[in-house]
Amino acid sequence: MFNCPIPIKNYPTVQLAHGGGGSLMNQLIEKMFLASFDSAPLKQRHDSAMLDLPRGRIAFTTDSYVIRPLFFPGGDIGKLAIFGTVNDLAMAGAKPLYLSVGFILEEGLPMEILWKVICSMKEAAEATGVQIATGDTKVVDKGKGDGIFINTSGIGVMDHSLNIAPGQVREGDVMIVNGDLGRHGMAIMAVREGLEFETAIESDAAPLADMILDLIGQGIEIHCMRDLTRGGLASALNEISSVCGLSMEIGETKIPVREDAKAACELLGFDPLYVANEGRCVVFVPANQAPKALEIMLRHDIGKESVVIGQVTKETPTAVYLKNAIGAVRIVDMLSGEQLPRIC
Amino acid sequence: MFNCPIPIKNYPTVQLAHGGGGSLMNQLIEKMFLASFDSAPLKQRHDSAMLDLPRGRIAFTTDSYVIRPLFFPGGDIGKLAIFGTVNDLAMAGAKPLYLSVGFILEEGLPMEILWKVICSMKEAAEATGVQIATGDTKVVDKGKGDGIFINTSGIGVMDHSLNIAPGQVREGDVMIVNGDLGRHGMAIMAVREGLEFETAIESDAAPLADMILDLIGQGIEIHCMRDLTRGGLASALNEISSVCGLSMEIGETKIPVREDAKAACELLGFDPLYVANEGRCVVFVPANQAPKALEIMLRHDIGKESVVIGQVTKETPTAVYLKNAIGAVRIVDMLSGEQLPRIC
Numbered sequence: 001m002f003n004c005p006i007p008i009k010n011y012p013t014v015q016l017a018h019g020g021g022g023s024l025m026n027q028l029i030e031k032m033f034l035a036s037f038d039s040a041p042l043k044q045r046h047d048s049a050m051l052d053l054p055r056g057r058i059a060f061t062t063d064s065y066v067i068r069p070l071f072f073p074g075g076d077i078g079k080l081a082i083f084g085t086v087n088d089l090a091m092a093g094a095k096p097l098y099l100s101v102g103f104i105l106e107e108g109l110p111m112e113i114l115w116k117v118i119c120s121m122k123e124a125a126e127a128t129g130v131q132i133a134t135g136d137t138k139v140v141d142k143g144k145g146d147g148i149f150i151n152t153s154g155i156g157v158m159d160h161s162l163n164i165a166p167g168q169v170r171e172g173d174v175m176i177v178n179g180d181l182g183r184h185g186m187a188i189m190a191v192r193e194g195l196e197f198e199t200a201i202e203s204d205a206a207p208l209a210d211m212i213l214d215l216i217g218q219g220i221e222i223h224c225m226r227d228l229t230r231g232g233l234a235s236a237l238n239e240i241s242s243v244c245g246l247s248m249e250i251g252e253t254k255i256p257v258r259e260d261a262k263a264a265c266e267l268l269g270f271d272p273l274y275v276a277n278e279g280r281c282v283v284f285v286p287a288n289q290a291p292k293a294l295e296i297m298l299r300h301d302i303g304k305e306s307v308v309i310g311q312v313t314k315e316t317p318t319a320v321y322l323k324n325a326i327g328a329v330r331i332v333d334m335l336s337g338e339q340l341p342r343i344c
Numbered sequence: 345m346f347n348c349p350i351p352i353k354n355y356p357t358v359q360l361a362h363g364g365g366g367s368l369m370n371q372l373i374e375k376m377f378l379a380s381f382d383s384a385p386l387k388q389r390h391d392s393a394m395l396d397l398p399r400g401r402i403a404f405t406t407d408s409y410v411i412r413p414l415f416f417p418g419g420d421i422g423k424l425a426i427f428g429t430v431n432d433l434a435m436a437g438a439k440p441l442y443l444s445v446g447f448i449l450e451e452g453l454p455m456e457i458l459w460k461v462i463c464s465m466k467e468a469a470e471a472t473g474v475q476i477a478t479g480d481t482k483v484v485d486k487g488k489g490d491g492i493f494i495n496t497s498g499i500g501v502m503d504h505s506l507n508i509a510p511g512q513v514r515e516g517d518v519m520i521v522n523g524d525l526g527r528h529g530m531a532i533m534a535v536r537e538g539l540e541f542e543t544a545i546e547s548d549a550a551p552l553a554d555m556i557l558d559l560i561g562q563g564i565e566i567h568c569m570r571d572l573t574r575g576g577l578a579s580a581l582n583e584i585s586s587v588c589g590l591s592m593e594i595g596e597t598k599i600p601v602r603e604d605a606k607a608a609c610e611l612l613g614f615d616p617l618y619v620a621n622e623g624r625c626v627v628f629v630p631a632n633q634a635p636k637a638l639e640i641m642l643r644h645d646i647g648k649e650s651v652v653i654g655q656v657t658k659e660t661p662t663a664v665y666l667k668n669a670i671g672a673v674r675i676v677d678m679l680s681g682e683q684l685p686r687i688c
Contacts, residue, residue, distance in 0.1 A: 021574025022679030062444035092392035100406035153497035230365025335366030
């Protein structure tokens, strides 16, 4: 699988000409991209992909991935670039259908690294059922990039009439999270800091769409969802709270954090509430539907540790309140500075 | 217009935290992006934009912009990022509707530069009638990027039944180009090389959609189109030729190149056939429709110097043939190496 289709002895590394619009770029496109991303729209080799979408509302999203290092326990930049954008579509309640892929490569990048990333993207796209519809490759001079940056933009369709958005959150809504927090960020930091634990902390990078579409298909009237990436749970809740103008109360003891992630957080001075995840989301549902929603989520692998973490309130001032084990309450602010650079 | 809305004395430059998912990133999004790109989907502040598209086929495209320098005579990276992607949609015969914008910023980028680019994008988006529907911002450490990279992905709709693609090209099709070639690439190179001409060579960066939609609206059965960016006319024709399996004959004396661009090409050793343009395209139309197509194109500002440059043939071997003033014919190959790095 990892046999790079461009002979390493001819082109051991990416060169400026691989982004120059000429025959080297064509070789890259044909041997690497078209050979891996076997989609009908991509094969048209046109400036734009032609898509026949089922009738309905469309979700459209974009994300660039600049994570360092490119490979880490539990994933790599390629997998992240697929799952991350698929998850953003899922968070709107859309079925992910098509992705675009824009590479910004640094001159001198080993061709085998690029191939490994492409293989990982192919696998992730197949696992999530999305097609790579269109792409672009640019190469920047050595020292003006950092190996690989990837942008993926995505299109999904909504085959339901729910309006899932921060403004739809209502007092009394119950918040469910689909598992433990903090692993992705701590997996990256552990690698960067050279920390050794008994077993490596693995990123939670995973696609959320199947679980979410199951919830919607079974009639759960989701008011809002958010995947817990940059800024973690705390930032997601603060953002939603500021848009809907309501407070949220979450229970510290209800929020699952695995021992290894907790240890790494303590060692490095992070708060798991602010650490990025790549396979975790918070779902806001009406209180009367919460038990059914939880039951559905628990049936999915990606949701088998789902828990209710709190509820939406009218408490003033409008904020996110964290209640600890002994009942003391503190406000959880939005992250102000930079906690973890280049985590996604 | 260029009064940066984030106080320069507080944040003179972009910091890692501006991409961190916390309050600094929120400030950037609210004061700069939302204030400039005033679109309903963007204001939902959701992970995905919700779009209600008119029924029909959809065109979807992506492009990253890594041009150096960021500002050049006739344009800047922001304008290019809007026009370039709008043009890619137009080349499929689609009406451009929505763009996503993904910024990869380098730590230390002067905030005023970012603001100037955003203002330029706003202006370009308004000029082309597209909405910025969704966005993303990442910041990479100083020395791991190069000021600003921008990805724009675009969605357009087709309200006609033409199938515009390289595979649709037929023997006898006439090729029309909408004006002089080589200015964009030479404008960039002149700045980079510090060349002084009597007047600066200006990039031809411009949106093509109105002219193209007019052609389609007036019943011109366009078989294929391509904008003449990276690799220029020669690479575009070679790519299309290799997909449709037909040859093309173009007349060297018919291809317009302005004196200043010609002089710069000669000085720097470039062939204008391979130089990138950002407001030029080649349109393939059936021979009997060519006069009408030309007439329509000439009516548009962007097409007022349109010319027929040649015709599709069955000549073997399949190639792009250039006939010079005295009738000698040579094959114009695809660009093999890198001619002009980071031109878009």
